[in-house]
Amino acid sequence: LICPVTVVNNWRQEALRFTPDLRLMVHHGLARSRGEEFLEQVRGDVLLLSSYSLMVRDADLFTQIAWSGIILDEAQNIKNADTKQWRSAKSLRADWRIALTGTPVENHVGDLWSIMDFLNPGLLGSAREFRSRYLTPIQADQDPEALEELKRHTGPFLLRRLKTDQNIIQDLPEKMEMKVFCSLTPEQAAFYTRIVADV
Numbered sequence: 001l002i003c004p005v006t007v008v009n010n011w012r013q014e015a016l017r018f019t020p021d022l023r024l025m026v027h028h029g030l031a032r033s034r035g036e037e038f039l040e041q042v043r044g045d046v047l048l049l050s051s052y053s054l055m056v057r058d059a060d061l062f063t064q065i066a067w068s069g070i071i072l073d074e075a076q077n078i079k080n081a082d083t084k085q086w087r088s089a090k091s092l093r094a095d096w097r098i099a100l101t102g103t104p105v106e107n108h109v110g111d112l113w114s115i116m117d118f119l120n121p122g123l124l125g126s127a128r129e130f131r132s133r134y135l136t137p138i139q140a141d142q143d144p145e146a147l148e149e150l151k152r153h154t155g156p157f158l159l160r161r162l163k164t165d166q167n168i169i170q171d172l173p174e175k176m177e178m179k180v181f182c183s184l185t186p187e188q189a190a191f192y193t194r195i196v197a198d199v
Helices: 005-018 035-041 052-057 084-091 110-119 127-140 144-157 166-171 186-198
Strands: 023-027 046-051 066-073 093-100
Touching (some): 005 046
16 A cells, blocks of 8 residues: 555554554655565565655565555555656556545546556556547547546546535534644744744
8 A cells, every 4th residue: 555654654553443454564764674574574465555755765676576456545646647656656566456536537637547547557548649539628628528438438447426425425424623732832932933034
């Protein structure tokens, strides 16, 4: 499972809670295993949690494994096919792949190609074919037929929930907001005041 570094610990907590019998390995930080030690630790049934930056930095290790599956959380991190993150994700071998993202595709139709090409290589053609067949007609020309065709090709692979869907709303808990105020120490307040004055 690859995710932003800011949620590695959240995923660790969730894994411990929901899959307590599954061996868990967090590949993160300076003390993370490398080389043969890493390869030995990922043998057998193990859930490996790591970050996008380490997927790139430790690509030589990650690509040596034939993974059962790969899950990308916050998959918008690979929306640009010209990045090392996308190339590293694409180079991983796995029997199945899942991409989780809360970022709507409506932001930019082009984001869909790189994520779908990670999930189902070739489904939407090459980047150039996608651009001429879907991206330009949809974004520039507002072509409803191109949009419908794209929906037909991708629909079976997208599990999408809208917060406005009444069935979903019933499943969601009430929103909770907590304000926690933390006072600055006198040293922190003085430092803050100096920085503000400098700016």
